[in-house]
Amino acid sequence: MQNGMGHHDSAPTIHDVAAVAGVSKSVVSRALAGSYGVAPATVTRVKRAAAEIGYVANANARGMSARRTHTLGVLVRDASTPFYGHLLTAFQLQAAARGYRVVTATGAGSFPIEDERRALETLVSLRVEGLIVCSGALPVEDVLPFAGRIPTVIAGRPEANASVSSVYCDERGGGRGLADHVASLGHRRVAVLTVAPSASITQSARTDAMVRQLRKHGVDVVRIRSEDHGADPHDVDSFVEHVVGLGGVTAIMAPSDLWAIGVLEAMARRGLRAPQDFSVTGYDHVWPYATELLGITSWRQPLDVIGTLSVDDVVDQIDGRSSGTMHRAIDGELVPARTAGAPTVR
Amino acid sequence: MQNGMGHHDSAPTIHDVAAVAGVSKSVVSRALAGSYGVAPATVTRVKRAAAEIGYVANANARGMSARRTHTLGVLVRDASTPFYGHLLTAFQLQAAARGYRVVTATGAGSFPIEDERRALETLVSLRVEGLIVCSGALPVEDVLPFAGRIPTVIAGRPEANASVSSVYCDERGGGRGLADHVASLGHRRVAVLTVAPSASITQSARTDAMVRQLRKHGVDVVRIRSEDHGADPHDVDSFVEHVVGLGGVTAIMAPSDLWAIGVLEAMARRGLRAPQDFSVTGYDHVWPYATELLGITSWRQPLDVIGTLSVDDVVDQIDGRSSGTMHRAIDGELVPARTAGAPTVR
């Protein structure tokens, strides 16, 4: 009892409520749960007592005896990215609509995979009833052992593994669509900044598709691996320098809006602008990257749809209403804007 | 044994591990906890058994018997905002360093306060050992009853209430600093877009400070309430129109970078640019708003510091190492950029 704040009084239990209301714990349990078989007068008395002492039922104890937690666990790679932030909001919304609560866990930094494994274990240890894995980097192998006993969906990235559901934006289709756009603008030599699968499964898939589709259009593609240039969206000066040195390139396709911003900034530092000097495209089109001010030509990912369907899928699995795992590719859409235009002869 | 549907095998318990390892549950418990008094050979045997059957201890049961959950609960208003996203990451990082896990809960939509109350109860029901409340809108009154029995800190907003700790950026100091900057640039008539405390305690405090400080500099201030113009950062056309109609105004101070972007977009739709037509300032300077491309003159909030100190505060309270509640105002810093310059005679 050191300071003014006595944090030592432990939380009131159902027992305390029973004492105040002058009934047994069983009655309190039923009254609060709205079960039948309790006198209306008793119900109000119990509720008043609960409110009076600030009773909040212990979800842990409840989960143990009821063997249900009504909780969905969401693993996100990096909460500071708007992409995951929006997804999280969509999960939350739909989970509430379906009668579930959501707890989220994150790896500590954005990098070490080991942190994500631990975060996943945290969720499992909490005995969440469903798992939504939302990380472009965590290998399926780490998810599979849990997916076997907890309804799981991998959200936001393509995942072909047959033993776990997935809901994602059609990355290849998006990459193709953007490539079609760039080709149709008239570009004949294009630099594509590609990403390794180990760094990001989604970005890798879409940039691969861009390369393939451009070639299909007969475009001369210069494929540049991001890992050869530091793999940091904020530091792509050497990449831009390299592209300038190449000669003849009129467009640059980046793996994401974030990367595109990095490219645009690096260009600006060299006095280059889009689309005058190079056309530039991004990917994601999530607010605030999506602002008109930036005007980045991009491919929109329908995160709200992905979020809703992911939750529906896990909840259906929990309710046994689902016949098995499913893989749903959601279509995005082209967002033409200011950073990409017709090629300029230099 | 088909996959996808075999979710019926419930999670392995400590009992199962004991059976496989051929020891009692107590030994398993101690071996896995790394407690003293277990033969090295037994430890490895138990660990192998646990790994073999994929045992993950039930945190709920553990929390009940140990009366400790080693979990911090974070309530965030809107995860899709980069501001909260970055804060979350900072919490996560420091909590891990201090040996705690983090679970977060969010209101379903960003608006109804009732949702946030429920989210707070979710956290309490989970019996988190510490609470970090991170919402510019939830009234203290809703937090107080829990703060009395759970170590709590209100993060990211000024909160003077004596019975709960808080860590925040000095909003008034920031508002003053930005106002000083605008005044020093030579502006003599400035429109300030203010926010009501009920909408956002932080934005209200900083915009009030801007108004006061500008007046102190003898600047003619036009105070415009955001709620009179829809209170939506994405739809400020009527606001901009109003400012243009005013005449003589050379600068606009917005409550946040998000609002500033809305203003800049609305200006752009009318063919107006910053700083040529109006100087514009924001507030927060959080990535990705902080990109050079946007070049918004702003005030940087040190979210990483706020996050770290918040966690330290709650954990110290939990450990009983804290002498009481404290209120720490962290200084931000001016970020001069392209959207604010000397006034232009029009």
Added chain:
DNA sequence: CTGTTAGCGCGTTCAT
């Protein structure tokens, strides 16, 4: 060093 016992707070039979 290891096994046994007793709860943690709650929902759920089963009696009353």
Added chain:
DNA sequence: ATGAACGCGCTAACAG
């Protein structure tokens, strides 16, 4: 309509 007793999975005493 209400109360008593049991068990969920686990840790913490206590024996051996």
